[in-house]
Amino acid sequence: MATLPVHSWSKSRFDERTSLHVADSFADDELPAADVYVLVHILNDRGLDDKRAVLAKVSEAVDPG
Numbered sequence: 001m002a003t004l005p006v007h008s009w010s011k012s013r014f015d016e017r018t019s020l021h022v023a024d025s026f027a028d029d030e031l032p033a034a035d036v037y038v039l040v041h042i043l044n045d046r047g048l049d050d051k052r053a054v055l056a057k058v059s060e061a062v063d064p065g
Contacts (some may be wrong), residue, residue: 025039031058
């Protein structure tokens with residue numbers, strides 16, 4: 001997993017509380033624990049089984065609350 005450099009966030013008040021990480025939700029066995037996941041352009045061109053697998057990984061990894 002690689003950290004995604006986002007320069008516009010580096011000066012914001014979220015800098016100390018927020019980090020962005022790039023993960024391959026299809027290849028990685030597990031996703032890192034987090035409060036929020038943003039899924040961009042990954043479900044629209046996948047079959048139902050792939051969609052269910054990705055959403056199951058997110059569901060398992062997301063911090064409760």
